[in-house]
Amino acid sequence: MWIALIVLVLVGLVVMSLYNKLVSLKNKVLEAWSGIDVQLKRRYDLIPNLVNTVKGYASHESGTLEKVIQARNQAMSAGSGGNINAQVQAENALSGTLKSLFALSENYPDLKANTNFIQLQNTLGEVEDSLSNARRYYNALVRDNNTAVEAFPSNLIANQFHFEKFDFFEIENDAERSNPIVQF
Numbered sequence: 001m002w003i004a005l006i007v008l009v010l011v012g013l014v015v016m017s018l019y020n021k022l023v024s025l026k027n028k029v030l031e032a033w034s035g036i037d038v039q040l041k042r043r044y045d046l047i048p049n050l051v052n053t054v055k056g057y058a059s060h061e062s063g064t065l066e067k068v069i070q071a072r073n074q075a076m077s078a079g080s081g082g083n084i085n086a087q088v089q090a091e092n093a094l095s096g097t098l099k100s101l102f103a104l105s106e107n108y109p110d111l112k113a114n115t116n117f118i119q120l121q122n123t124l125g126e127v128e129d130s131l132s133n134a135r136r137y138y139n140a141l142v143r144d145n146n147t148a149v150e151a152f153p154s155n156l157i158a159n160q161f162h163f164e165k166f167d168f169f170e171i172e173n174d175a176e177r178s179n180p181i182v183q184f
Contacts, residue, residue, distance in 0.1 A: 050101065054101065150165070
């Protein structure tokens, strides 16, 4: 009788410990995402200023500018739903359109020399660096969470209490992974 009671208490302690670990990991992932969210907000605020600066120099390039604004709006609306995985995908699309905006600036030497454009571009670069650091931190916590959700015996508790895996915040476009070609 005493042995069964001791075993039951030990099992209860293990279940409680695993449950608390899963809760802690989930909350850390959500906290890391909020850090990314702050940087994304800064980026969202900079994009209209950047687009307006480019508009003055490249008015006939409206298609590229509209794509940037559309990607920004989609990323902002994806974040309002609370679905981290949907926002990750929208943010990757926005990053791609921002690259096309900076590529467009290469065609306009006056724009590249514009003080306002340079300042906005530098600020956006700082935001992107902060965002990169926040992504690394987030991905490390996602890795820890996903390992705990999948590994035995914590997966038994995770399945029972509906703990889920999170998606990594990673590059979706394979072309961005390859080395750039530099020609002189």
